[in-house]
Amino acid sequence: MLTGKEYLESIRDGRRVYIGKELVEDVTAHPAFEKGARTIADIYDRKAAAENRDVMVSEENGEEFSTYFLKPKSREDLEKRYETHRRIASWTHGFMGRSPDNFPCYLTGLATQPEIFNELREGAGDSLDAYYHKARRNDLFMSHAVTNPQGSRRAGDQMDEAGIVSPTLRVVDQDEEGVTLNGLKMIGTGSIYCHETWVGNLQPVPPGQEAETITAAVPLNLDGVSIWSRKPYEATANTEFDMPLSARFDETDAAILFENVKVPWDRVFLHDNVAMTREIYFRTPGHSLANHQANIRFAEKLRLIVALAHKLTQSNKAGAIPAVQSTLGNLAAQLGALEGMIKGQIQDCEEMPGGFVTVNRRFMYAALHWCTKNHSPICDVVRELMGGGPIQMPADSSVMADPDLYEKFETYWSLPDQSAKDRMKLFRLAWDVLGTEFAGRHMLYEKFYAGPGFVMDLYSYQLAGWDELAEIVDDLMAGYDL
Ligand SMILES: Cc1cc2nc3c(=O)[nH]c(=O)nc-3n(C[C@H](O)[C@H](O)[C@H](O)COP(=O)(O)OP(=O)(O)OC[C@H]3O[C@@H](n4cnc5c(N)ncnc54)[C@H](O)[C@@H]3O)c2cc1C
Numbered sequence: 146m147l148t149g150k151e152y153l154e155s156i157r158d159g160r161r162v163y164i165g166k167e168l169v170e171d172v173t174a175h176p177a178f179e180k181g182a183r184t185i186a187d188i189y190d191r192k193a194a195a196e197n198r199d200v201m202v203s204e205e206n207g208e209e210f211s212t213y214f215l216k217p218k219s220r221e222d223l224e225k226r227y228e229t230h231r232r233i234a235s236w237t238h239g240f241m242g243r244s245p246d247n248f249p250c251y252l253t254g255l256a257t258q259p260e261i262f263n264e265l266r267e268g269a270g271d272s273l274d275a276y277y278h279k280a281r282r283n284d285l286f287m288s289h290a291v292t293n294p295q296g297s298r299r300a301g302d303q304m305d306e307a308g309i310v311s312p313t314l315r316v317v318d319q320d321e322e323g324v325t326l327n328g329l330k331m332i333g334t335g336s337i338y339c340h341e342t343w344v345g346n347l348q349p350v351p352p353g354q355e356a357e358t359i360t361a362a363v364p365l366n367l368d369g370v371s372i373w374s375r376k377p378y379e380a381t382a383n384t385e386f387d388m389p390l391s392a393r394f395d396e397t398d399a400a401i402l403f404e405n406v407k408v409p410w411d412r413v414f415l416h417d418n419v420a421m422t423r424e425i426y427f428r429t430p431g432h433s434l435a436n437h438q439a440n441i442r443f444a445e446k447l448r449l450i451v452a453l454a455h456k457l458t459q460s461n462k463a464g465a466i467p468a469v470q471s472t473l474g475n476l477a478a479q480l481g482a483l484e485g486m487i488k489g490q491i492q493d494c495e496e497m498p499g500g501f502v503t504v505n506r507r508f509m510y511a512a513l514h515w516c517t518k519n520h521s522p523i524c525d526v527v528r529e530l531m532g533g534g535p536i537q538m539p540a541d542s543s544v545m546a547d548p549d550l551y552e553k554f555e556t557y558w559s560l561p562d563q564s565a566k567d568r569m570k571l572f573r574l575a576w577d578v579l580g581t582e583f584a585g586r587h588m589l590y591e592k593f594y595a596g597p598g599f600v601m602d603l604y605s606y607q608l609a610g611w612d613e614l615a616e617i618v619d620d621l622m623a624g625y626d627l
Pocket of ligand 1: 289290291293295296331332334398586590594596
């Protein structure tokens with residue numbers, strides 16, 4: 146297993162990361178990414194530390210590995226995985242969604258059924274199994290880019306004037322060694338900090354576009370791969386006091402461009418198959434384990450949001466008002482309901498082929514639906530509870546570097562039970578959760594990371610068990626007549 150220091154060294158590997166036109170030489174030393182990389186390194190160190198090992202490190206045939214690579218065979222295994230995810234999420238208060246424990250959920254779930262892949266292409270399942278063991282042994286940090294560039298579906302197979310068929314990643318050539326990939330894949334959250342990315346499709350691919358179904362694992366420093374960062378928030382977070390989350394927990398998002406990238410066959414797990422490119426995640430525990438992790442991560446974020454709501458109303462003295470207590474009670478009930486929804490997924494876990502288990506999928510998709518739809522409304526409630534407090538504060542903490550201004554600040558902005566500095570510290574944190582550009586990105590993330598809203602509805606529609614529900618109505622009506 147990697148130490149934090151080894152992890153940092155391992156991503157100084159010649160990868161090509163762009164911020165606008167700037168090519169970043171070393172992501173671990175650049176002011177836009179340095180603290181984020183340190184946060185990931187801390188996760189590596191903390192998960193192996195004495196106080197966490199029992200839960201967060203597992204063992205098989207003498208090999209130790211992170212518990213998020215554990216193939217679950219019992220409720221106890223799911224509980225161990227739950228606690229591993231919960232601790233990791235608590236270290237970033239849920240603000241790093243694609244933390245090192247996220248993609249291994251997909252990979253571990255897929256690797257419980259290599260036979261599916263072997264049936265699709267001879268040896269592909271064996272390659273998947275070998276890749277799972279390699280990732281586990283080397284403690285790899287992986288992102289996944291399984292979404293296509295917006296609007297690309299309209300392009301279909303029509304060639305534009307520049308001779309480009311579609312911007313979407315596709316196989317443009319293949320030989321006995323492997324495939325050659327060209328095109329864009331979205332959105333590689335965390336990729337800037339990852340060793341490798343998984344490319345594939347969680348959106349359906351229409352017949353005729355088989356070349357886009359490629360599903361493979363690609364090292365992010367491979368020739369022809371470049372990572373195009375969105376605006377990094379760490380770069381503009383001038384101090385931790387002023388933007389405590391932007392400064393340390395910007396997990397980064399990026400488009401990943403592949404220009405004639407050669408990928409060997411032992412890294413290709415699916416190819417030329419529109420029916421299965423998406424289906425693999427649902428036939429195996431891949432999608433359910435990964436989104437269970439997302440539920441747990443969201444609950445840690447919600448704990449911080451609800452705690453902040455309470456603290457803010459103590460600070461602005463609104464917390465004693467019954468109507469405000471009612472609002473706080475509503476938030477506390479929402480948090481409790483989500484925590485229960487997550488525990489229920491483990492309690493009512495489901496058996497899968499090969500003697501494995503996964504979390505209860507109906508409950509997991511219900512929780513995913515709940516999180517997706519409720520994050521923005523909850524944030525709006527807390528923003529309202531906050532009043533205009535953040536805007537009443539001076540521009541930034543530099544005001545306290547000037548003794549004369551600091552004295553005036555403490556004289557006029559403090560309350561009998563709170564220093565002006567403490568009030569400002571609380572409001573700066575709350576604003577980073579609810580108001581900054583970093584916070585705005587999280588509004589978008591919580592709506593879309595698992596796909597658009599209508600897809601969340603469809604997951605629950607598909608698993609509702611309509612026949613069983615219909616029987617309730619039929620039985621009830623059968624009990625009476627004219
Ligand atoms: C911050 C962030 C991080 C992300 N991280 C990752 C990641 O790590 N890996 C990854 O693969 N992807 C990631 N994504 C991408 C995410 O999966 C997509 O944004 C999501 O699937 C939506 O696709 P789109 O952005 O192309 O929107 P579009 O598909 O273009 O949708 C635009 C709007 O139209 C609506 N719409 C479209 N079609 C329909 C329809 N048929 N019925 C009703 N409404 C419709 C959508 O609901 C949405 O509101 C991330 C996204 C964000 C914002």
